[in-house]
Amino acid sequence: MWSNNSGAPFLLTGFPGLEELHPWISIPFFAVYVSVLLGNGTLLYLIKEDHSLHEPMYYFLAMLAGSDLMVTLITMPSVMSVLWINYRKISHGACFLQAYTIHSLSIVESGILFAMAYDRFVAIRTPLRYSSILTNSRVMKIGLGVLIRGFLSLVPPILPLFWFPYCQSHVLSHAFCLHQDVMKLACADITFNRIYPIFLVAVTFFLDALIILFSYILILKTVMCIASGEERSKALNTCISHISCVLVFYITVIGLTFIHRFGKHAPHTVRISMSYIYFLFPPLMNPIIYSIKTKQIKKSIIRLFSVHRRA
Template identity: 45%
Template sequence: MSSSNTTGSSPLTFILTGIPSLPMSSYWVAWPLCCLYVLMLLGNCTLLWMIRTDHSLHTPMYYFLSMLAAADLGLSLSTLPTMLAIFWFESTSLRFEACIVQMYFIHSFSAIESGVLVAMAFDRFVAICYPLRYTSVLTSSLITKAGGAIVLRGVCVVLPVAILIKKMPFCRSRILSHSFCLHQDMLRVVCGDVRVNSLYGLMAVILTKGLDILAILLSYTMIIRAILSIVSQEARAKAFSTCISHLCAVLIFYIPLISLSIIHRFGKHLPPLTHTLLADAYLLVPPVLNPLVYSWKTKRIRRRILVLLCPRGTRQRV
């Protein structure tokens, strides 16, 4: 078999998959999918607009929240073209170059979001364990540098993944398992030795998601110790309540991610629908739920939304 990434004179293309056992033109799937994307766009854009325009929200916690919203937007918009193409227009083919670009952006924004969650955990750690030093530690300069480092890490760590897979020959069936391109899925259809790609992909996951999970666990270990040392039950509950939104965001992001990684390695016997639903949950659920969670659990944001929706008489009731 030829090891070229072209078939004759035609460019290499991949075939994406919708939801197994469902016809491509399933409008009852396409409509909810569009609603999810609209909800995601509205939620995250509203958060970004509120944080930008409301000077009372110009604090470290909300700057990190705006980074999370931006990462969520990037993650969702990376999957939007192929998801809608499949379910609205029954278009399943995707050029090799476009697939690599989509894969790169999905994994980069995923790594960026993971880094932002670590920064938010550090923010909560300083706020609870060192409240008097909060403003002196989390300065605007530190937040800017942290944001730059998070983006740079996401961009640089994933770049070799795209470069390595671009050099690989694809000469088997080029049918992918999802409605978008993921690194693990593309490796399945490589006709060649993928050990280097797999090893670097594993290293990239460990250097991003693995270290981030450890950092978040360490932060919350110290946060819990600090909360338990508070004598007042009311003050203890208030301190813990400031972490609820971030804990929800962490669980929403990491549970589908860890489940998908486990299934990719050990769940090959499971039906394709399980793989598809977990991959969709990993990429679609956090960007939709994060704005809802923060709007519901964060008093300042909830008050701001209520003022926008019901400007008269809201201030007295909130």
């Protein structure tokens, strides 16, 4: 349909073969969408309003919630437009910007999880120096560094997309734009765009995960040296929420990478579904995990509802 027309818009794809079921499929997607907005929005509100949460740990949590909100707001409108009204067209500029933001925020989230591991490392290994090491200015610098790393590292592979010719199919395999989908449609040498993401994953996701693992080995070593069993349990409980979020994020990253790299013979619906799980499951689960596992967050939620009831 769009052959030999490099300026034609891209076409997004929902669930091929299940187009008649799109209105029904949209129901759980919309429910998750609303849940992500409410959950992460509530976390941001609590951290802003509750002064007992004005600590480095919760500042990093606010960054995580903000990142989850942004990636959901970037992806879900195009997903819902495909599922609800079958509107599939997206311009090149909008598509490249969406892909850039989605991938950048994934690296930002990995960096935030790394920063949160550093927070727990300092809190348990050197508790007496915690407030002097993780000052507000240092937390801001860490957060800024995470953002700069995430958004600058995606510039090299995204920029070439703007001048690649697209003279073949313009049909993408998802209801949102991903770099790996767009580059395959280019009629040009995409060697750099194939190699660079592998290098980027190695120096961001893999390196972050490795350092997080090493930090928790040192944390566990410190906790095991604490004489009191109650104090050991208390120290470990402060890490459970973060560990859970790390597992949720990196397991979905590994799952998506495995499907894209080695799941060529897997059903197309499975590959699409894994992409949605990757972009929706962590933003959905992170506020739930912290609401259930963190006492301060639970207390803040109770206070919030108590105020509304009295009002």
